[in-house]
Amino acid sequence: MPETYHRVVLAQDVPDRSLAGFVVNGWPVLIAREEGAFHALINRCTHQAASFTPDGRVRRGAVMCPLHGARFKLDNGECLGGAGYAPLLRFSVREVDGWIEVAVPDEAPGAEHLPVTPLS
């Protein structure tokens, strides 16, 4: 599927061990930074489609879902622990002139890629 890089955020605005959510060409994108490295993953948990932002956490190479606590590796999207949820979709990410750029598909995402807001 063709994809294009989009300029998303200044690198200095994503502190180490933090995450931030964006919508890029309609795609929900999670940008996480740990030990200086940037990662871009889909901002939709594969368990019950929760968004990782704003309450998710970045620790020890993984992002934790705020809804039920599933953890996914930043470098390959794999689910850690016994839960066995599907891996997170990852996007290519690069830093250019101090900006974080993320490559997302040129096609709009389907509903299966969009997060939902849990009922409270």
Ligand code: FES
């Ligand atoms: S929705 Fe993420 S762990 Fe359940």
